[in-house]
Amino acid sequence: WAAATGQYTTTGDMTIYQIRAPATALSQGVVMAASLGSLHTEEATCKRELRLMKNREAAQERRRKKKEYVKCLENRVAVLENQNKTLIEELKALKDLYCHKAE
DNA sequence: CTACACACTCGTCAGAGAGT
């Protein structure tokens, strides 16, 4: 997994996860540390993979809901445009009626 | 056919906010 985004290093009593900056990015690496006592490297790896998986699923769900929302809005636009058209026609008919009565 | 531009999708990161 290290090839993907980062790598682990151990310094003193701390296990450090160093995120490798993207090839073109200006940002420095971010350091996330966890005490060696509670977070074994293997356990940390597991935790990270679990977090990535959950986040991946969250992003997918988010995008699905966004699509749904946009579709909903588009439907609403269509309905309102139809209503508007109908009202304009109705208004026109009433105006005609009124004009003929006035004559 | 190739090279390029543009649009779209996906995974990931970082940060905010809520819950414990």
Place this chain on the structure above:
DNA sequence: ACTCTCTGACGAGTGTGTAG
């Protein structure tokens, strides 16, 4: 203080249309 979820932003990969 710590953990978890949600979400905007970003970069990489891929598909598609178009000019040369």
